[in-house]
Amino acid sequence: MARYGMVIDMRTCVGCQACMVACATENQTPFWSDKFRTHVEDKEKGVYPDVQRILLPRLCMHCENTPCLSACPTGATSITKDGIVLVNYDRCIGCYACCIACPYDARYAYESEDVDTEKELYGDLSTHGVPHVDKCTFCEHRIEQHREPACVTTCPTHTRIFGDLDERSSAVHKLAASGKATALNQGLGTSPKVFYIPS
Template identity: 70%
Template structure:
């Protein structure tokens, strides 16, 4: 069984936000309200004249030790056999316990107004029919068809590498084992499956 993960090579990210656009189109995220499953933070470090920028791609970390799953009282948050953390929209009560528990700020409300706007935009292709808390799903629907997530597939610099972390032949496995790729905030102990190579 595959164990999916992603490596973000921050040396290659140019902050073009193609990942955000692709994700929004693929997953009908409510971009009209500034809500995204993935985004790129533009962070400045230092003081003039010693200033530098850091572009930090963010999304759900699909942790093995999952605070959001433990916090969900309705069972709406669950883990697939491949380790992808998903949400059953029909079971989600919108209590936001998962959002509060997530130390990566990776979840957001898909509220009634978002559902209404999405229905106007997507009509019969609508995938978000009820209010719920939403997050990255690694585009599981694409992965099951042998494709990469929308964000990784559209990245022009290949800064996002997706695949099976347990497959020794996969690029994501090789990158995750170089010692350069590290989890974001390892002190949290969440065992994330998204790793970062610093710029």
């Protein structure tokens, strides 16, 4: 059994947003409402004249200690045996308790207007049939086909490294175990499975 995770190398991200486009195309996220499962934050660090631009790719952290799971009153949020946090669209009642509980702001509302627009754009290929809360799934449907998430395969600078955190020979395990890559906000106690190599 795998324990999937990701390392993001902030030293190589160029802010091209190819990850956002790939994810939106693959998962039919409501880009028309400016909502994305993954996005790249453009930040500034420091004080003039020592100012640095920081590009911070963000997505669901697929936490092991998952606050969104315990906040969900209907069981719509679940964790697979491989540690991927998912949302069952049919069980989600849109109460947004999970959105409030998530300390990483990784969830958003897929509203009825978004469902209608998706149907117009994708027709019979639409995958979001009802309003719900949406989030990154590590492209679980691609993993089942032994493929990497869309954001990983499309990144031109190989900023995102994906794999089994328990597989000692995997690049993601080696980076996470080396201490080069660390989780954001470690003090929150959520045990995220997305790690960052700082720029």
